[in-house]
Amino acid sequence: MIMNKKNHFTPSNRELANNLLQKHDSIIQDLLKAMPNHFYNEAVDSYIWIGNKNSFSKNDPVDFTFSYCIHGSEIAGLPLAIRCLENLKKNTPSLSLRFLLGNRNAVIENKRFIEVDLNRCFLKTAHHLSEEKRAQDIENILTNSKIIFDLHQTTTKSISPFLLIKNISYNFQYLNHFKWTEIPVIVYKDGVKFSQDGDSLSSFAHEKRIPFMTLELSEQGIQDDLIDRAFESIEFFLKNALNLKSGEKVSKENIQNRIFYQENIIIQKLNPTHQLVPGISNMQLIEVNSPLHILNNQTELATVSGLALFPKYGKMQEHSSELIRLVTPLNFNQLQL
Ligand SMILES: [Zn+2]
Numbered sequence: 580m581i582m583n584k585k586n587h588f589t590p591s592n593r594e595l596a597n598n599l600l601q602k603h604d605s606i607i608q609d610l611l612k613a614m615p616n617h618f619y620n621e622a623v624d625s626y627i628w629i630g631n632k633n634s635f636s637k638n639d640p641v642d643f644t645f646s647y648c649i650h651g652s653e654i655a656g657l658p659l660a661i662r663c664l665e666n667l668k669k670n671t672p673s674l675s676l677r678f679l680l681g682n683r684n685a686v687i688e689n690k691r692f693i694e695v696d697l698n699r700c701f702l703k704t705a706h707h708l709s710e711e712k713r714a715q716d717i718e719n720i721l722t723n724s725k726i727i728f729d730l731h732q733t734t735t736k737s738i739s740p741f742l743l744i745k746n747i748s749y750n751f752q753y754l755n756h757f758k759w760t761e762i763p764v765i766v767y768k769d770g771v772k773f774s775q776d777g778d779s780l781s782s783f784a785h786e787k788r789i790p791f792m793t794l795e796l797s798e799q800g801i802q803d804d805l806i807d808r809a810f811e812s813i814e815f816f817l818k819n820a821l822n823l824k825s826g827e828k829v830s831k832e833n834i835q836n837r838i839f840y841q842e843n844i845i846i847q848k849l850n851p852t853h854q855l856v857p858g859i860s861n862m863q864l865i866e867v868n869s870p871l872h873i874l875n876n877q878t879e880l881a882t883v884s885g886l887a888l889f890p891k892y893g894k895m896q897e898h899s900s901e902l903i904r905l906v907t908p909l910n911f912n913q914l915q916l
Contacts, residue, residue, distance in 0.1 A: 593689040595801070599657035600686055606664045607678070613668075623716045624680035628664075631673040643817060644677040644724040646717075649698050649780060651685020653732035655796050655806060662810045672817055677724065682713065691734075696898075699777025702786060718783055726753055726790045728813065729780055732799045734895050737861035740805060743793040745769055745785055746915045751834060753790040758815040759808060760836045763862065765888065765906050766914065767842055775847075775900045795861070839914065840906035843885050846872055847901050855902050859890040865905060872902055883907060 607626045611619055618627040618637055629635045645663065647656020660678050667676070680686070682697050693709050700714035721727065741763045744750040754764065773779050784791035797805050846855075856870045856878065864886055865871060871881040885905030896902065 596651075596654045596657070596686050596689045599654060599661070600683070603657050603661055603664070603680070606661060610664065610668065620720060623713075623720050624683050625720050626678045628667055628676045628678070630671050630675065635675055638723060639675070640723045640725050641677045642674040642725050644679060644721060644727045645730070645813070646679040646681055646721075646727060646780065647730040648683070648686050649681030649729065650691045650696075650731060651682045651687075651693075652689055652691050652799050653730070654686065654689075654799070655732055655801055656680075656730040657686075658801060658803075659730060659806050659809055659813075662806070663813060666810075666814070674817060676817070677720075679717065679721070681717070682710065684709065696777070698779045699774060701780055701783040702778040717780070721780075721783070721789070722787060724784075724789050727780070727784050727792075728816075729791065729793045730809070731793055731795050732797055733795055733861045733889070734799065735860060735890050735892060736798045737795065739763060739862045740794065740796050740808075741765055741862060743767065743781070743795065745781065745791070746913075747785075748915050749788075749790045750792065751914060751916050753792055754837075755833050756816050756819045757792065757812055759812045760833070761838075763838050763840060763886075765840045765842070766909055769915065776898075798861075834914070834916065835911060839909040839911070840886060841909040841913070842888070842904050843883055843907040844905040845901055846903050846905075848896070848899065849874060851897075853902065854896055855890055855892065857892075859887045859903065861887060861889065863887045881905065 607619065610628065611617055614629070617629055619625070627641055645660065647660055648654065660680075664678065682692060685692050685697070695708045695710045697710040697714055700711045701718060703711055703714065706712045706715045739762070742754070742757075743765050744754060744767075746766045746769050767773060773782060781791050781793060794809060796809060853872065853874050855872050859865070865881045865884065867882065867884045868880045870878045872879050883905060885907045888904040888906050890903045891899050891901070
């Protein structure tokens with residue numbers, strides 16, 4: 580089922596999102612009927628699946644949280660959650676797993692958000708808009724998470740899926756059990772705010788010292804092969820996460836097989852007409868001195884070679900304070916293992 584890329588925001592896309600949502604909800608309802616000791620918080624769309632832990636109570640820490648559709652138009656998390664939930668009908672790992680559907684209203688509308696970008700609403704003190712309130716609800720339930728795995732999709736084409744993690748040792752312990760070794764890993768600095776536009780779920784996790792990983796799976800839409808790949812990685816992780824002990828040493832052999840990048844340059848948007856040259860994809864190599872952005876009708880060149888990260892066009896360009904980031908290879912000894 581490959582989506583027609585021209586049809587991203589058409590009613591058929593909306594229909595697909597709503598069909599997947601219905602299937603997702605009905606599997607949770609089935610599981611709840613079969614296992615009434617599970618927890619479902621309808622207001623926050625949080626379902627906690629409990630393995631063989633008979634003594635689990637509502638406020639106990641949850642071993643693994645899978646969050647998806649924090650951006651409503653990034654619906655690949657639904658078929659992935661459905662696969663995980665279907666699999667749980669057959670298997671019973673001794674774990675507690677939370678499935679958190681980030682922004683249901685935005686999924687229904689097939690939009691990134693309803694009032695304001697949910698992933699820029701965390702760690703706020705005032706909560707007026709719907710997404711600000713939702714961020715607060717999500718914070719309240721995620722405080723007792725042991726690990727959070729957050730699925731996203733990009734707004735423009737991606738040459739390859741990629742992971743985002745903060746440069747903190749407990750995140751590398753987590754990464755060590757994520758068996759998708761050839762996927763590029765973008766490491767961002769500890770202590771640096773991810774976006775000037777507001778705080779993301781990752782900032783919240785970081786503040787609570789919760790291991791956190793973001794998978795940017797693909798451009799928005801459904802790509803079955805990538806969903807399979809993500810599912811296998813989660814499966815492997817869940818089987819092996821039981822061995823994940825705090826203070827566990829990261830195997831350097833495992834980590835050395837991976838490719839790490841760091842953010843090198845962020846091009847801030849300096850005025851409303853400041854824009855990128857057209858057609859840049861995520862993870863595309865931008866050579867030094869090649870055309871990158873247009874400021875006051877003047878084409879500006881890249882000052883370093885690097886891979887493109889989050890190029891912003893159209894509405895994204897309009898609403899963001901930045902245009903693009905460039906990432907460059909990160910030396911292995913810069914990792915906080
Ligand atoms: Zn997203």
